[in-house]
Amino acid sequence: MSSWVIGMMLGVSVFLGSIALVALMWAIKKGQFDDKEKFLNAALYDDEEELNDAVKMEAKRKEALRKKEYRPE
C-alpha cells in the first residue's frame, strides 16, 4: 500500500469525524442540551403549531427591530 492512500484515508476520516464534532459543538453552544427535561419532552410538543409560533416570533422580532431602526428622533 502506498503511503498516500494512508494519508488520504486518515485525512478523510478525521475530516468526517470533525464535521460531527462541529455539529455537536454547535448544538451545545445553542443550548440544546441545557435542559434535560425539555430535550426529552420536545417530541411531545413539537408540532406544526410550534413551528408556526417560532416563525411568527422571528417575524415579530424583525418587525420590532425594523421599527427601532427607522424611528425618527
Added chain:
Amino acid sequence: MKLSKKVKCDHCHLEFSEDVMIEDDGHYFCCNGCQGVYHLLSEQGLDGFYKKLGDEHLAPPSNQFEDASNFDTPAFYEQYVKQTKDGFSEVSLIIEGIHCAACVWLNEKALTNMDGVIATNINYTNNKAKIVWDDENVKLSQIIEMIRAIGYNAYPYDASLQEEKANKERKEYYLRMAVAIFATMNMMTIMVAQYAGYFSGISADIKHILNIGEWVLATPVLFYSGWPFFKGMYYGIKTKTVNMDTLVATGSMLTYLYSIYITLTRSGEAYFDSVTMIVTFVLVGKFLEVLSKKSVADTLDVMNKYLPHDVKVLDGEKVFTKNVNDVAVGEVVLVNAGDKVALDGEVIDGSGTFDESSLTGESEPIFKTVGDTIISGTVSIDADVKYKVSKDYAHSTMSNIVSLLENAMNNKPRLQQLANRLSEYFSSVILLLAAFTFIGWYFYSSDFEQSFMIAISVIVIACPCALALATPVATLVGLSIASKKGILFKEAAQLETMSQADVLVLDKTGTITQGKPHVVKEKIYKDFDISLLYSLLLNSKHPIAKAVADYVYDENLHCLELESYNNVASAGITAMYHGKMLAGGNAKMMKIIGIDVDDKSEDSEFYFAYDGEVLVKYELFDMPREDAKEAIQEIEKLGIEVIMLTGDHQRSAQKVASLVSIKEFISEMTPQDKANYIEKLHKDGKIVVMAGDGVNDILALAESDIAIAMGNGSDIAIEVSDIVLLNDTFGSLYDSFTISRKTFSMIKQNLGLSLVYNGITIPLAMAGYIIPLIAAISMSISSLLVVGNSLRIKIGYKD
C-alpha cells in the same frame, strides 16, 4: 352531613363534593380563580393545555398578589432588567406553580402570543424563565400579569450573578472536552499503527504521515482544550506561584514543540499522544470539580423570596400597599393572621400570638399586645395588629440578618485541598528535576538533542494525570454513596473539609429535637367523650393544641357542633356545647374558669375541663430525635467535640442535653451570638461543623466550615448549608462523618499511589530509559489504579 358526589374541577383537576362547586355551563370549578383561568384560556385559544395536562393536578390560582406596577419602577429595572444587543429588554424570572411539561407549554405559549414579547425560554427542570421583550410595545408588569392571569406567579431573580457564570463555565468545559475526547479517540487508533510499527518495523514514510496526522489532532487539543491550563499558568506567574497548571502547560507545550521538531526532521519518536492524553485526563479531572461547585447566587434568591416586599400601610382610614423600602419610621402598618412581619415596630392596637422561632428558636408562640415590640422576620399566628414602625427596612432585624448572611457567605473559610497543596510542591520539584536532567545529560554527552529529549520525557512521565484524578474520582464515589444514604453534599471539596472537623455544633430545637411538642404523659381524671376534646382542639392553631389533637386522633371521632369559641390569649380556648362550657389550655386557663390545679411540671401542660371539672391532663415535651443519643455518642467516639447551642432558656436546654448526653451546651443565645461563638472556635484553630434547621441558625451555618441542614428545615437553612440530611436522622449525621473520613483516606491513598508511581518512573526517565510507549502505558495504568482504588470506598457501604 350527607355525603355528596365528588366532582373534578375543570381547571385544577382537584376533587371536591358537588355542592361546593361553582357550576358554569356544564363545567365545574372549585373557585373563582380556576373559573377565570379556564375562560381566559378558552378565549385565547389555549385550551389545548387541558389535553396536554392529562390527569395532572394543579394548584388553584391565588388572587393575592403584590401590585404588579412595582415591576415597572426604574429601581426594579436597574436591578433585574438587562438590555440585549438589539436594544430589547431581558429579565430572568422564577415561575411558581409549574408542575409538569404542559404548564411550561402553556406559559411559553401564552407569552409567545403576547404583543412585543420577542423570545421566551422556560427551563423545565428549575422553572427559571428568560424573557426578552420590546419595552416600547409591552411592559414587564403586563407580562407578569399575564403569567398570573393563567394561574401562575412569577418573581424576578438576578441572573447576572454566579449562577449564570457557573453555567457558562460548565458549557465551555463541555466544548473543550468534546474536542479533547474526539481527538484522543482518533489518536488512539493511529497509535495502534504506530506501536505495531515500533515492534514489527514500519516504513519511514508511513510513520511520517501518521506523525503529521497526530500533529493535526493534537493542535486543537493543546490550544483549545488546554487553554484553561495556559490561563492558570499565567495567573500563577502573576502571583508568583507554581501550580498544577504550570506543570501541565509547560509539559504539554514542550512535548508538543519537541514532537513537531521530531516530525519535521524525521528523527526519533513523537510524543503527540502524550500531549492529548495529558490534556484530556487533567481536563476531565478539572471538569468533575467544576461540576460539583455550588453557587451563592441561588441562596440569595431564596432569601429575597422569603422576605415580604410589600406591607399594608394605614393612612387615616385608608389602607394601601407600599413597598417596604418606602415605609418611613412612624408610619402605621397592618399585620393580619398568617402575615410575615417586614419591619420592626411597636404594637399600637390589637393583640395576638407571634411565631418567633425563626429568630429565637423558641418553639412556644409569644403573645404580644399594645406596647410590645414586634420584630421583622417573625410570623403572626393569629394576631391582627396595627403597629408603628420604629426602624426603616434597611435597619430592621431581618434585613440586618440578610446583609450579615451575605457577608458571611462571601467570607466562608475554605481549606485548601490536599491535592492542590501537594501539586504546588510537586510541580516545582518536577520542573527543577527536568532542568537538572537536561544540564546533567548535556555535560555528560554534549548532545543537545538527546539531553532535551530526556528532559522532556521526565516532564511527560511526571505529568500529573493520576494526581489530577486522585481527588475528583474519590470524592465522586464518596458523594454517590452519601446520596444513596440520603446525605447530599453540595460541593465535593466539602468531603475533605468535613473529614478534618474537630467540633460539631448542634442547634437544639428542630435539630436534636423534633421541633414540635409531643404528648409524653397523659393523666385521665375521669372518663369522657374524646370527640368533645377533639372538636375543641380543631379550632386552635397553637402547636400544643395541634400536638394534643394528633395524639388523641382516631378514626371513630366525630366533629361536634360547638358554639361561641373564644381564644384566650396565652391561656387556651373555651367553647360551649349544649349550654355547658368546654375549656382547654394551661394552668392559667383553668384558673380563669375557676378551677385550681396545683400539679407542677417542668413541661408544657394542657388541661381539658368540661362543665367546671378537669377531665384530663397532658404533659408535652419537644422530644429529641430517636437515634440522637446513640449517634452523638458514636460521633464523640470519632474524637469530635459535640456542643449544643440554643436560643431556648437554660432549663429546657439542660433537660435535652442530659437526654442525649451532651456535656457542653450554651443556652439563651441570639442568632448573632451563635455566629460569634463559631467565630471564636475558628480563632482557636478548630474546624467547625454546624448542624441546624431554622432561620435563627443561618448566620452560624454560614460562619461554620461545614454547615449541615436537616431536610425538613427551613428553605434558607438548606440553601446556606453544604450538606443536607434528607432523611432527618442523626444516623446519617454520623454516616456523613464516616463517609467523608473514608473518602479522604482514599484521596490520600490515591495521591500516595501516584507519587509512588512517579518515584519509580522519574528516575527511569532521568536515566533515559523511557520510550513513548512506556510513557503512554504507565500514564494509563496509573490513572486506572487511581480510579479502581477509589471504588474501594464502596466496600462496607453495601445497600
